[in-house]
Amino acid sequence: MQKALFLDRDGVVNKDKDYVHRIKDFEFQEGIFDLCRMANHQGYLIFIITNQAGIARGYYSERDFILLTKWMLNDFRREGCFVSKVYYCPYHPEYGNEKYKRVSAFRKPAPGMILKAAKRFEVDLASSLLVGDQETDIEAGINAGIGKNFLLYNPEKKKQSMDSRAIGIKSLQEVVSFLALENKIES
Ligand SMILES: [Mg+2]
Secondary structure, eight states, rough: BBOOEEEEEBTTBOOOOHHHHHGGGBBBBBBHHHHHHHHHTTTOEEEEEEEEEHHTTTSSSSHHHHHHHHHHHHHHHHTOOOOOOEEEEESSSSSEEEEEOOOOSHHHHTHHHHHHHHHHHHHHHHOOOEESHHHHHHHHHHHHOEEEEEEETTTTTOOOOOOOTEEESSHHHHHHHHHHHOOOHHO
């Protein structure tokens, strides 16, 4: 069994600008590559798990999302980070056409994307980490049984209250510090 780092995308990997779907709007968050290099180095698999209801809403297509994802993963590789897989949920319970309007077990706060990754990659969720910027991320992590769930403060989401089960952080650097400490204790 392997441990993993689960990352939300918008607001964690990249700055949250609402329904980002173009390369020119995709701005990597400060510290994301440091975090991923360190996580990889310490034996964590990395997964990105992202609700993409902009697809259901017709703001952009699944193809747009995939093209942006390929570009993003290329940048991760260039920075020496290996992301095992990106899971996304294009559905929305209220918006979209026949294909996309549905209640989905993959849409956070449901834990479907995390459980799918855990099954396929044999991940020990209790020793895994999640970083999100919304309570739905934290809920998904807790619902899946992830051991530590970090809630990154997002200045764009003004009404962000703190779930008592989340570990509140102001920057990704705090997760890097957590990993550094963990490494020290284990070695
Ligand atoms: Mg987010």
